[in-house]
Amino acid sequence: MTGPAAITLRGVGKRYGKNTALDGLDLEVAEGEFFCLLGPSGAGKTTTLKTIAGLEQPQAGTVELGGADMAGVEPYDRGVAMCFESYALYPHRTAYDNLASPLRSPRHRLPAHEARERIGEIAELLGIGALLDRQVGRLSNGQRQRVALGRVLVRPARAFLLDEPLSHLDAKLRQAMRAELRAIGAVRRTTTLYVTHDSVEALALGDRIGVIRDGRMVQTGTREELWHRPCDTFVARSFGRPRINLLPGTVTPEGHFRSSDGAYELPLAVPAPPGTAVQLGVRPRDIGLGAPAGTGGGPALELTGAVHVTELLGRATEVTVRIGGQRLSLVVPRAEAAGLSPDRPVRLSVAPESLLLFEADRPARPGRRIST
Numbered sequence: 463m464t465g466p467a468a469i470t471l472r473g474v475g476k477r478y479g480k481n482t483a484l485d486g487l488d489l490e491v492a493e494g495e496f497f498c499l500l501g502p503s504g505a506g507k508t509t510t511l512k513t514i515a516g517l518e519q520p521q522a523g524t525v526e527l528g529g530a531d532m533a534g535v536e537p538y539d540r541g542v543a544m545c546f547e548s549y550a551l552y553p554h555r556t557a558y559d560n561l562a563s564p565l566r567s568p569r570h571r572l573p574a575h576e577a578r579e580r581i582g583e584i585a586e587l588l589g590i591g592a593l594l595d596r597q598v599g600r601l602s603n604g605q606r607q608r609v610a611l612g613r614v615l616v617r618p619a620r621a622f623l624l625d626e627p628l629s630h631l632d633a634k635l636r637q638a639m640r641a642e643l644r645a646i647g648a649v650r651r652t653t654t655l656y657v658t659h660d661s662v663e664a665l666a667l668g669d670r671i672g673v674i675r676d677g678r679m680v681q682t683g684t685r686e687e688l689w690h691r692p693c694d695t696f697v698a699r700s701f702g703r704p705r706i707n708l709l710p711g712t713v714t715p716e717g718h719f720r721s722s723d724g725a726y727e728l729p730l731a732v733p734a735p736p737g738t739a740v741q742l743g744v745r746p747r748d749i750g751l752g753a754p755a756g757t758g759g760g761p762a763l764e765l766t767g768a769v770h771v772t773e774l775l776g777r778a779t780e781v782t783v784r785i786g787g788q789r790l791s792l793v794v795p796r797a798e799a800a801g802l803s804p805d806r807p808v809r810l811s812v813a814p815e816s817l818l819l820f821e822a823d824r825p826a827r828p829g830r831r832i833s834t
């Protein structure tokens with residue numbers, strides 16, 4: 463039998479004056495899980511962490527830690543460790559002192575040699591082992607951010623709440639740190655709720671990911687679930703660069719997909735009544751250039767269009783193709799795109815199983831997925 467979830471939020475509502483930060487948020491993080499909360503700026507990510515930590519009181523709903531209701535429980539007694547984006551460090555003390563300070567509190571006091579060992583492991587993995595004798599005020603922003611993160615991770619906690627802890631690092635270091643972070647023993651053993659607006663980071667780190675928008679949880683799942691079965695176009699657009707193509711169209715009397723400008727029709731079985739406004743979702747890397755390559759699945763669908771522009775993306779090339787009045791983006795190996803110039807006619811192929819169908823977007827509601 464499994465025990466209670468480490469973190470459970472049910473219907474949590476939090477308003478600041480007229481501003482709604484959380485609007486009936488539900489969230490469940492299992493014991494030991496590394497859960498990434500992904501959402502755009504203002505979605506309510508930081509408010510979620512603060513509410514769990516007890517730094518904000520929700521006006522509605524419940525917060526449970528390990529199955530116990532946290533209403534009225536002081537932050538200090540909740541046993542969670544939170545890393546803020548604005549890190550409060552002691553600038554005149556050394557990095558080591560800053561890392562050691564949480565271990566001096568009566569609750570977390572450790573014998574000196576154990577404290578040294580714990581700090582050593584974490585500092586090494588965060589790449590700040592050589593900076594321990596330096597004054598924090600003299601470190602770069604990125605180095606300081608890693609000290610702040612280390613300070614959270616050194617003390618034993620029932621859960622770590624991390625708010626964009628790698629945001630001040632340059633791209634290369636951020637990528638390296640992602641791999642290291644999950645290797646830290648304390649992180650492996652401790653439930654971690656990690657906030658980010660970077661979908662690449664969420665995909666790389668999360669055992670599961672929750673996508674939050676306007677203070678509500680839109681979808682939670684593994685990276686595969688969110689990638690292959692996004693519940694709506696908002697989630698579909700949240701993952702993958704270049705973004706998923708969403709081609710507007712309608713359902714024909716035969717139940718097929720016809721582009722909104724009538725330029726092409728695809729013989730798909732669209733699970734919606736004729737005349738319904740829909741969107742066809744296809745990721746740029748799922749589209750091939752030229753005739754179908756004859757891969758396992760069903761027969762590939764073909765489209766013809768004209769090259770609009772090409773753009774180099776390292777070893778691959780993004781090709782934007784015009785089909786009637788629509789634009790479609792695909793990513794192909796650089797060699798395949800050599801010699802493609804604007805206006806050149808091209809054939810495209812796509813495997814039907816990689817297509818997603820959504821309802822049309824409405825002003826305040828992204829279209830829901832209708833394909834299974």
Ligand SMILES: Nc1ncnc2c1ncn2[C@@H]1O[C@H](COP(=O)(O)OP(=O)(O)OP(=O)(O)O)[C@@H](O)[C@H]1O
Pocket residue numbers: 478481482483501502503504505506507508509510659
């Ligand atoms: N103390 C506050 N007073 C007033 N409004 C607030 C306060 N804190 C947050 N908000 C508002 O609540 C909403 C959610 O904010 P929150 O900081 O949780 O979002 P976020 O997803 O963490 O965004 P970001 O990535 O920009 O930090 C925003 O509209 C924000 O302006």
